[in-house]
Amino acid sequence: MKIHKILFLLPILFLAGCGSDDENSNSTEVATGISSYRFYYMDYPLDTQQSPENVDVVYNDGKIVKLIGDVSAVDPNTGYSHIFNKNAYTEVSYASNTATIIDKSVINEGEWNKQFVEFTADGKLxxxxYVDNLQPLIRDTIQYFYENGILKSYERxxxxxxxxxxxxYNANADVDSIVTRYPYYVSPQQPTFNPASKERVVRKFKKFDNKTNPFQVFVIFDEAFNRSLSAHNYSKWEEFKYDYDGHEIGNSFTEWTFIRENGMINFGL
Structure with missing residues (x-):
């Protein structure tokens, strides 16, 4: 497996890498679940210190109830903003149409980053x-919107x-891109959203294989959300940021060359 990460937030440059192997295979095997995976396959901060350890996944009745391993913030003087921490973990509990996600630590008591997820009648987001224990009245919320059962947009x-x-989406049910725009305010209580605004962030997903994506069940987790949306597995994303005149002001990308076994990606390597 090889990873290339490069970040241009003009004029900043970030680069990291490791591993190697091929991307295409004719095997028709289908992955049925993930018991562990390298954290850097997900959307954690780009400047996180690399680690050979995996995130371990615990299931109960077919549902994910625990992720063992997470990233923790560190002093930026170390050269990184975050580090992978096997003592950190995430617990998930379920009710009839909700899930509660809480980050915890083996070492430190307490909990943080509590999230409540509400599902539709057919089990979609x-x-x-998001609950901030220090500011409980300020709750960031994401609302999800569908067309013909397909997730088409979400608002924060x-x-x-x-x-x-x-x-x-493209014709293969894979996400081609996610485009994020921001409203402007005529007054503090009157947001106006322009769907044609040139000020936007565009993340494009590339180099999909033809194997079933085993991360679709991870859709409730922020770090796995983008990877969960497609039918197949991408091995590259690119992101471009544009100002209000449509001028590119920054870009970044991450690319992997996955190790495969019997045609399937081994996400634990």
Whole structure:
């Protein structure tokens, strides 16, 4: 497995890499579940220190109830913003149409980053609410919107609507891109959203294989959300940021060459 990460937030450059292997295979095997995976296959901060350890996944009755391993913030003087921490873990509990996600630590008592997820009647994401223990009245919320059963967009807001992301799919049911735009305010209580605004962030997904994506069941987790949306597995994403005149002001990308066994990606290597 090889990873290339490069970040241009003009004029900043970030680069990291490791591993190697091929991307295409004719095997018709289908992955049935993930018991562990390298954290850097997901959307954690780009400047996280690499680690050979995996995130371990615990299931109960077919549902994910625990992720063992997470990233923790560190002093930026170390050269990184985060480090992988096997003592950190995430617990998930379920009710009839909701799930509660809580981050915890083996070493430190307490909990943080609590999230409440509400599902539609057919089990799709409806809302995700983030609870800040220090500011309990300010709850960031994501609302999800569907067309013909397909997730097409989602909005983030608390007391103010502050971004909308539209999802575009290709003919293979894979996400081609996610485009995020921001509203402007005529007054503090009157947000206006322009769907044609040139100020936007565009993340494009590339180099899909033809094997079933085993991460679709991870859709409730922020770090796995983008990877969960497609029918197949991408091995590259690119992101471009544009100002209000449509000028590119930053870009980044991450690319992997996965190790495969019997044609399937081994996400634990």
């Amino acid at each position: 409806k809302y995700k609410i 807001h608390n007391r103010r609507f502050y971004e909308k992301s539209e999802i575009f």
